[in-house]
Amino acid sequence: xxxxxxxxxxxxxxxxxxxxxxxxxxxxxxxxxxxxxxxxxxxxxxxxxxxxxxxxxxxxxxxxxxxxxxxxxxxxxxxxxxxxxxxxxxxxxxxxxxxxxxxxxxxxxxxxxxxxxxxxxxxxxxxxxxxxxxxxxxxxxxxxxxxxxxxxxxxxxxxxxxxxxxxxxxxxxxxxxxxxxxxxxxxxxxxxxxxxxxx
Ligand code: PCA
Numbered sequence: 001x002x003x004x005x006x007x008x009x010x011x012x013x014x015x016x017x018x019x020x021x022x023x024x025x026x027x028x029x030x031x032x033x034x035x036x037x038x039x040x041x042x043x044x045x046x047x048x049x050x051x052x053x054x055x056x057x058x059x060x061x062x063x064x065x066x067x068x069x070x071x072x073x074x075x076x077x078x079x080x081x082x083x084x085x086x087x088x089x090x091x092x093x094x095x096x097x098x099x100x101x102x103x104x105x106x107x108x109x110x111x112x113x114x115x116x117x118x119x120x121x122x123x124x125x126x127x128x129x130x131x132x133x134x135x136x137x138x139x140x141x142x143x144x145x146x147x148x149x150x151x152x153x154x155x156x157x158x159x160x161x162x163x164x165x166x167x168x169x170x171x172x173x174x175x176x177x178x179x180x181x182x183x184x185x186x187x188x189x190x191x192x193x194x195x196x197x198x199x
Contacts, residue, residue, distance in 0.1 A: 001031065001034060001035070001036050002034055002035045002036070002063040002064070003035065003036050003038055003060055003061070003062045003063055003064075004032075004035040004036070004037050004038065004062055004063065004064045004065070004066065004196060004199070005038050005040065005056055005057060005060050005062035005064070005065045005066075006023075006024055006027060006028065006037050006038065006039050006040070006066050006067075006068070006192070006196075007024065007039070007040045007041070007042050007053060007056065007065075007066075007067040007068065007145070008020030008021045008022075008023060008024035008039070008040075008041050008042070008067075008068045008069075009021070009041065009042050009043075009044055009049075009068075009069055009070065009141065009142075010041055010042070010043055010044055010093070011044075012044035012092070012093055012141070013090060014177070015070060015072060015169075015173060015176075015177065016173070016176050017170070017172055017173050017176070018070050018173075019070060019167060019168075019169060019170035019172070019173060019183075019185060019188055020068040020069060020070055020167060021041055022170065022172075022185050022188070022189075023068060023167070023185075023188055023189050023192050024039035024040070024041060024068065025039065026185075026189045027039065027189065027192060027193065027196075032193050032196040032197060033196055033197045033199060035063070035064065035196060035199060037196070038056075038060045038062065040052070040053075040056045042067075042141075042145060043093060043094075044092050044093040044141050045092050045093055045094045045096070045141075046087055046092050046094075046096050046098055046141065046144060047094065047096065048094075049141050049144060049145050049148075050103070050144055050145055050147075050148030051148075053065075053067065053145050053148050053149055054148060054149075054152050057149070057152060062160065063160055064115075064160055064161045064162070064199050065149050065160065065161070065162040065163070066115065066162075066163065066164075066165060066192075066195065066196065067142070067145050067146060067149065067163070067164045067165075068164075068165055068166075068167060068192065069137075069141070069142035069145075069164065069165075069166050069167070070166070070167060070168075070169065070173075071134075071142075071166035071167065071168065072168075072169050072173070072177070072180055073168075073169075073180060073181065074134075074166060074167075074168050074181070075130060075168060075181045076130040076131050076132050076168065077124055077129060077130070077131045077165060077166070077167050077168065077188075077191045077195075078131065078132060078133065078134035078165065078166045078167075079113070079115060079117035079120045079121060079131070079133055079134070079163065079164075079165045079195065080113060080117070080133075080134050080136075080137040080142075080146060080163060080164040080165065080166060081112060081113055081117060081133055081134065081135050082110050082111065082112050082113065082135065082136070082137070083110065083111050083113075083137055083143050083146035083147035083150055083164070084109060084110045084137075084139065084143060084147065085102050085103050085104060085107045085108065085109055085110065085147060086100055086101070086102065086103065086139045086143070087100070087101050087102075087103055087139060087144055088100045088139035088140070089138065089139050089140035090140070092141065098139075100139075103144055103147050103148070103151070104147075104151055107147070107151050111147065111150040111151065111154070112150075113146070113150070113162070113163030113164065114150070114153070114159075114160075114161045114162050114163060115161050115162065115163035115165075115195075115198075115199075116161070116198045116199065117133050117163065118133070119198040120165070120194070120195045120198045121133050123194050123195070123197065123198050124191055124194055124195070127190075127194055129187060129190070129191050129194070131191070134166060137164055137166065142164060142166060143164075145164065146163060146164035149162040149163070149164075150162055150163070161199060165192070165195060167183075167188050167191065167192070168180075168181055168182060168183050168188075169181065169182040169183070170182055170183060170184070170185045170188060171183070171184055171185070172185065
């Protein structure tokens, strides 16, 4: 059986919960589309999160990698097209505030996902779940982790699919935060399963 590494993030900034953690907890250990899902929760820390992903890739030796992040304010599930070689944004959970530095000095400016994002977005819509491809994963930890995965695959000449999907807030998070569009946790879990079915 093939293995999928599925990552989520711990809570960060003023979000007291992160629905990606719940998706990973629910799907870890299950089998979807002949992939046994191995879940990992990453910290929100510019000095650690990328390394955590790479360590998990080396431990698990997956056949595909999907990382998940919360995009509070987005209405749809958004598979990401590209990661850029830049760290920027607010303070991370360790109090570090980046200022536009490169993630890898020898890295390309940008790298495209190797996940089937067109099929993923179509599959979600056919199943009644709002989705669209996003052309920016931002410059915070989600972009950082996506870039780490793609950089590693390229450097090690691995052709396994790797990339990132941003998801909206869950209802549990929207109860805590004003004016956030939200989905039920069940729909978020289902959306990620449908994406895995496209691998
Ligand atoms: N979302 C953040 C980092 C952690 C998360 O879940 C982001 O979009 O960069």
